[in-house]
Amino acid sequence: MRSFYHYMMAYRGVQDVLDPKKQLADWMFKDHDFPKHSTNYEEISDYLEFHSPFNNALSTFDEAWTEYIQNS
Numbered sequence: 243m244r245s246f247y248h249y250m251m252a253y254r255g256v257q258d259v260l261d262p263k264k265q266l267a268d269w270m271f272k273d274h275d276f277p278k279h280s281t282n283y284e285e286i287s288d289y290l291e292f293h294s295p296f297n298n299a300l301s302t303f304d305e306a307w308t309e310y311i312q313n314s
Contacts, residue, residue, distance in 0.1 A: 243281050243314050244281075244314070245278060245279050245280055245281055246280060246281060246286055246306075246307065246310055247270055247276065247277075247278040247279070247280070248278075249306075249310045249313070249314075250263070250266065250267040250270055250306060250310075251267060251271065252267075253266070253267035253306075254267045254268060254271060262296075262298060262299075262302040263302060263305075263306055265295070265296060265299075265302075266295070266296075266299055266302050266303065266306065269295040269296075269299075273293070273295075275289075275293075276289065276293075277289055283307060286303065286307075287300070287303065290303050
């Protein structure tokens with residue numbers, strides 16, 4: 243199974259700058275401490291709780307995680 247980070251990198255090319263998944267993917271790409279190899283919900287969720295890049299980042303993560311699991 244590929245990591246959640248690698249799944250999210252598909253959103254970096256999205257043209258809609260206001261797309262929250264694009265915003266999260268761009269932030270994940272720039273954050274050198276993000277757990278890029280993780281496939282663990284708790285690890286990523288805990289990281290985002292302490293380093294949330296924008297207001298709805300956790301709900302965006304939850305939505306993206308659901309898609310990630312469905313597509314894995």
